[in-house]
Amino acid sequence: MKIHHLLVVIDPTSKDQQPCLARAESLAQNHPEARLTLLLCDYVAALDGGSLFESSGLEKARASLLHNHTVFLERLAAPLRAKGLQVDVQAVWGKRLDRHILQAAQQLKPDLILKTTHHHNALKRLFLTNTDWQLIRHCEVPLWLVKQGEQPVTQICAAVDPLHIDDKPANLDLKLITEARALADSTAATLHLVHCYNPLPRTMVVDATLVVDYQGYADDVKKQHTDAFSDLLGRTEAGQAQQHLLEGYPEEAIPQLVEKLGINLLLLGAVSRSRLESALIGHTAERLLDEVPCDLLIIKPDDFRDPSKPA
Numbered sequence: 001m002k003i004h005h006l007l008v009v010i011d012p013t014s015k016d017q018q019p020c021l022a023r024a025e026s027l028a029q030n031h032p033e034a035r036l037t038l039l040l041c042d043y044v045a046a047l048d049g050g051s052l053f054e055s056s057g058l059e060k061a062r063a064s065l066l067h068n069h070t071v072f073l074e075r076l077a078a079p080l081r082a083k084g085l086q087v088d089v090q091a092v093w094g095k096r097l098d099r100h101i102l103q104a105a106q107q108l109k110p111d112l113i114l115k116t117t118h119h120h121n122a123l124k125r126l127f128l129t130n131t132d133w134q135l136i137r138h139c140e141v142p143l144w145l146v147k148q149g150e151q152p153v154t155q156i157c158a159a160v161d162p163l164h165i166d167d168k169p170a171n172l173d174l175k176l177i178t179e180a181r182a183l184a185d186s187t188a189a190t191l192h193l194v195h196c197y198n199p200l201p202r203t204m205v206v207d208a209t210l211v212v213d214y215q216g217y218a219d220d221v222k223k224q225h226t227d228a229f230s231d232l233l234g235r236t237e238a239g240q241a242q243q244h245l246l247e248g249y250p251e252e253a254i255p256q257l258v259e260k261l262g263i264n265l266l267l268l269g270a271v272s273r274s275r276l277e278s279a280l281i282g283h284t285a286e287r288l289l290d291e292v293p294c295d296l297l298i299i300k301p302d303d304f305r306d307p308s309k310p311a
Contacts, residue, residue: 001111001112003027003028003031003178004028004035004285005036005037005112006017006027006035006111006112006113006114006209007036007039007104007113008021008024008037008039008074008113008114008115009097009114009116010072010076011092011116012041012072014116015072017075018116019150020114020115020116020146021076021118022146023146023148023164024161025085025116026152026153027112027114030187032084033068035086035087036086036087036088037087037090038073038089038090038293039091039100039101040072040079041094042066042069042091042092042093043095047061062093065093066092066093069091070091073090074089074093076082077089083193088241092104098131098134098135101139102135105139105141112141112143113139113142115132115143115144115146116145116146116147116149116205117145117147117289132145133289136270136271136286136289139298140305141300142179142299143297144295144296144297144298146294147294147295148169151264152170153187153189153265154189154190154262154264155189155192155262156184156189156190156191156192157191157192157193157195157257157265158180158191158266159176159250159254159267159269159284160176160177160229160232161173161195161197162228162229163224172269173303174235175269175302176267176268176269177236177238177241177301178236180193180241180267181221181236181241183208183265183267189231190242191239191241191242191264192261192263193238193243193245194245194257194288195229195244195252196220196246196247196248196249197222197225198248199217199218200217202304222245225245226245229245246259250284251284251287254288254291258292258293258294264295264299266295266296267296267297268285268299269285269298269299269301270300287300
């Protein structure tokens with residue numbers, strides 16, 4: 001992953017803390033050629049009169065709001081420019097933050113998007129309307145969701161799926177490992193690779209032979225995943241990465257590993273699904289978003305294209 005141009009999504013509701021900007025600055029320090037674009041999108045319902053109620057007063061009020069946001073962005077950019085970084089700023093008005101981020105990504109072609117993420121309530125999880133989830137599904141470039149911007153990255157973990165249970169493209173795991181290795185090298189972090197598997201619970205096994213020898217079945221499943229994990233690592237340059245084969249669902253096993261090892265950054269692969277399928281199944285990345293305290297870096301396949309865009 002190149003880190004030449006970083007698109008940093010600034011939160012207009014926070015004047016003091018911008019974790020994603022802190023993370024972007026630390027990345028830029030390791031990549032002196034990097035430049036940043038600070039993007040701020042805001043929408044105030046009281047300033048949206050709709051097509052039937054547009055007035056010059058509302059237009060001036062929105063222009064004033066964007067001017068104030070631009071001043072705020074310039075204030076954030078000043079100390080970065082003083083350190084020699086190239087920083088551009090952009091303030092926009094409108095609903096649907098995810099759409100404006102995707103439009104900016106289409107126009108600016110950044111190598112990486114960084115956005116602060118927060119815990120999402122149960123209602124948003126139920127209706128899948130959250131900005132972060134929309135970006136996970138539709139963003140074509142790597143997406144870094146920041147929770148701990150001030151904390152240095154010392155432990156990096158990439159979650160892989162060598163048997164492609166979730167129908168991920170075969171080269172995505174290789175890409176995940178490559179990107180994780182490059183980040184670990186640039187930050188002097190320890191690299192971990194994790195794969196989760198989950199045999200059918202004893203109560204769900206209906207085959208009579210498996211019921212009699214359930215332990216044998218469980219051992220066979222473990223061996224199958226162990227061999228696939230080893231084969232994947234044999235096709236990569238994982239170096240001295242620590243390997244973790246965990247029994248359990250990813251949304252349960254991975255948070256425990258993150259807590260145990262003090263993981264700062266978790267890399268996950270994601271492919272876009274239909275709206276209905278996502279509602280019923282959900283991405284592993286979406287399910288883990290609220291379960292881990294660390295930053296998440298979402299990686300897409302090289303040939304990924306946002307299915308919501310016209311061909």
